[in-house]
Amino acid sequence: MNRTASSVVLLLLGAAVVKVCLTGQYLRYVKAGLWPFLVLSGVLVLVLAVTNRHRQPRVAWLLTLPVLALLLVAPQPLGSYAAGNSGTALVRSDEYPPLPEGDPVKVTVLDYASRAVFDGGRSLRGRRVVLTGFTARGPNGENLLVRMILTCCAADGRPVKVVLDGSVPAAPDTWVEVVGTYRDGSIVDGVNDERIPFLKVESFKSVPEPQRPYE
């Protein structure tokens, strides 16, 4: 690849990285904490594009692929397909303090599922909770509410699953806000033999995909 073309490829790469940072699109792919490093690296790539004086190896062509994917396709955040592929994730902790004030009270899907499974739902009893996530099908056709969690990027994304007991939209990948209460019982996620707790649905409403699709 000659000098001009390789400068253009580097320019596109830097521009794509800076663009997804400014639009917030980066939150679909990586953790929010990466933002300053991403912006800085994007700017550095732009500097390298401007100072580029040399022809570059053929492998440079491949860099156009992620650039085009970012700028033209803008891939969606992980959804029900990825959720079905991995086992549900929970976080065990030594104690579960009472939920904050509020009726209904907003909790993360991860917090709800972990309290339900490891604390036997003790801190959830008698409280109405609001969970936000997308819909998916469970191993035996159950209606699931799923929220993905990630540590660095979508490659390490893991689903947190809750069975919805009540009427909810049947189509997968619909973002919903569900109001409900804790209900005893759980099913087993066949992927990793972990338990998936229940939520008794009181009401739900469809919501747009949140700016931060991951918890």
Add this chain to the structure above:
Amino acid sequence: MATAPAVRTTRLGSVELLAGFLVLVLFLRAPLEELLQAPVVQTWTTVFVSIVLQATPFLVFGVALSAAIAVFVPKEFFARALPRRPVLAVPVAAAGGMVLPGCECGSVPVAGALLRKGITPAAALAFLLAAPAVNPVVLAATAIAFPGDPGMVTARAIASLLASVVMGWLWLRLGRIDWIRLPEHVHGDTKWRAFFGAAGHDLVHAGGFLVIGGMAAATINVLVPGRWLQALADNPWLSVLALAFLAVLLSICSEADAFVAASLTQFSTTARLAFLVVGPMVDLKLFAMQVGTFGRRFAVRFAPATFVVAVASAVAVGAVFG
């Protein structure tokens, strides 16, 4: 792209090719979007883009550091900093990996720069293996991922250092310098020109191979269902090998792999330790980048050997800590 000057005028140049390619993609946008509606393709694209995006800062800072080493650090510095005897230089270089907070994408170009500076290859390779596995950020992440199990951090650090040092010593005995073929480096008339030239070249080179590795890892991530692993978890030996291979295939950044290991609850501690030791040293993304930076003849020998040593080291340390 070595074309004779006479032929050049009649051949398509890279600029025309690039422009044509971009126009073609713009025209094909609608059918492309339709194809991307399929959940498998959609998930693949998301994972692929995520891997590349996540690696970009580490790669860019890595190539900047490696260019700085190449241009600004005098040759005598490393000769003085490392013990003269290669046998001792290997563990010192591996321990030096503890100070570079980053992941494997950054350490490949840095190790390349160290080799160019003339430090003994065994020491540069020990650094290459140790840096992504034992740096403070990775160890802190491991501690957070295994809250009730501080032994995991110690076991990971010891097993990773052990594997890096053994690989360095193994290279002293068996390695041959002609397996390594560093890509030719650009020179500049001023130091800053040389810096930007080296950084730009390394970025394009390592970045291109990162894209290959990212595509392979995304394919595995999307196509291998998690429940296959369940079947392997019950057998102690198979479970170690299964997670070691999974680490190679998934190519997760070393700063995140502890959280994935923590979620593989059905596996033994030793199997999860193998996942943590192998991942930062051998994986698809890293292999592709090693081919790019050190040459194919090197990578096809070094990566399998590293795999065996890393698994053995994890099993040995796991037996002590388990």
